[in-house]
Amino acid sequence: MPNTLNRQIILKKRPRGLPRPDNFGYREMALPALKDGQILLRNLYLSLDPAIRGWMDEGEESYQPPIPLDHVMRAVTVAEVVESQNAAYAPGDFIMGLNGWEDYSISTGTGFVNKIPADNKLPLSIYLSVLGTTGLTAYFGLLDVGKPKSGETVLISAAAGAVGSVVGQIARINGCRTVGIAGGAEKCRQLVELFGFDEAIDYKSTADLEREINLKCPKGIDVYFDNVGGAMLEAALNCLKDGARIVMCGAISTYNATEPVPGPSNLWQLLVHNARLEGFIVSKYASRFPEGVSQLAQWLLDGSLQHREHVVPGLKNAPDAFLKLFNGENTGKLIIQMD
């Protein structure tokens, strides 16, 4: 599509601490011609996730390389194939994959790019939430790393968030008692009424989180699904049952730190309780994504899985929307709908 302008949000300046609007830039670029094997994608939805914050830093070894300065911001998107020089893709196909904060992305069609089934009946944005890495992170993290058994107690931090809310529901479907930690009365109400958690803990109105966890998990924690790290992890470590599993999914409390944040001083609890702390990255399970998508879709269709999306329209609103992730303002999976 020669002469087509591609609007892009770029990384202008690396953030120190919490990102600010001036970390981002905006530009319009002409699209280059497609090379052999490439496909041209029109992005329809962008997924805004806490992990993007890590890609904005330089240097640190991570599971994705840093975004270079003056390059387009990176995100998982749902996109339509509009041109193809790759036999595996045809115009009109829809895909979910790792692309950019931009109107059009060019992909080799390999790596992190998944076709959305042609007979899909669900709204496309769901491939960025429950049927995307968010839902898959919840599915494999809870079931494969946490290994909950029926009757066990599962504690979840950032439980009203995109991952946490799905974790809690999968735990409930598997017969577990579920306790969610979230910030504010409204989110806690959602946990119980919308997502079916057994108990909710409002960390913002609790002076002693450890005491509150002990009250709500009187037999102790069998599985702690941790999206937060920091003081919340430290409190949970003091409430473990023997043989407990802590799933380390994220540590949003530390993503914007400008200095190294010390870890919990009570890791010793892992020893006393024959317990484990295990990290994981969902891409480890890439070969099993079809299994996860199929099971999650079934739960969506039979009504046992609820989800919420927080859809913000307009590419240019992406930077402001992204900041909501870190002050807890988003309600449900944060998605940009392209204009």
Add this chain to the structure above:
Amino acid sequence: MPNTLNRQIILKKRPRGLPRPDNFGYREMALPALKDGQILLRNLYLSLDPAIRGWMDEGEESYQPPIPLDHVMRAVTVAEVVESQNAAYAPGDFIMGLNGWEDYSISTGTGFVNKIPADNKLPLSIYLSVLGTTGLTAYFGLLDVGKPKSGETVLISAAAGAVGSVVGQIARINGCRTVGIAGGAEKCRQLVELFGFDEAIDYKSTADLEREINLKCPKGIDVYFDNVGGAMLEAALNCLKDGARIVMCGAISTYNATEPVPGPSNLWQLLVHNARLEGFIVSKYASRFPEGVSQLAQWLLDGSLQHREHVVPGLKNAPDAFLKLFNGENTGKLIIQMD
């Protein structure tokens, strides 16, 4: 044995930080008459272990209750049954069990007490080292928690210590490349020459431990068997291979801390590497001790397992000897031979 005096080392004052001689007291007590079901044990060897330091503190939940003030210090001992009101034990039997820093202990014959086979041909003290909780900790911690596979790299801290030296040898027997961290040239020489480690790292002469680990583990760490915690754990976390397992066996670097010691600031590495940190207490494996003892004894007898004991004679020397554990002065498993 009425009129027999029992010499005891007692907990006189709880330590704050490193224990000092005045934390301990000495007394002589008359032995009470045995009650039905009890056995009277004459202690022959006392095992001095870092874990005893934890039992000297009050309050903290741990796998053993605190030693009450003015009560006898606790230790695993090898003892001879000298009187029995319990049909399961006869005078002349030898046992290994949890008793006290004293000439005689009275036991119910239940709980942590194991008979030493009547046909035992090995020196009795070995039931406090390789065939005691030390060796069993190495055996189950490495094989069941660490799950090393042939060809993998196993890093061990406090590698010249009683547990670490056995861990390294079991890893080698299982076809792993073994790298030990110890303090001082002499201990490092032992690691390689006596215990057959592939590489040794002298943390005392190394300014940058992380760099040294990377040099000695060029493919990264598959299993880290950690007896130390603290800065050593932080350095190892930065050198993990994908899928690494950290066995948290102890954290001697923190046992004498008077304030909570922050954990490593890079637990995030567990996430990036799909890795785990798992604590364990050997008593979890109590039902499988015979398997462990049998395998360890076989390795001792066929010469594939070397061990060193540091035997200090005399009950009254126990407090001073105990302190050696924390300044690294002991060479091999520290044992008091009763006088």
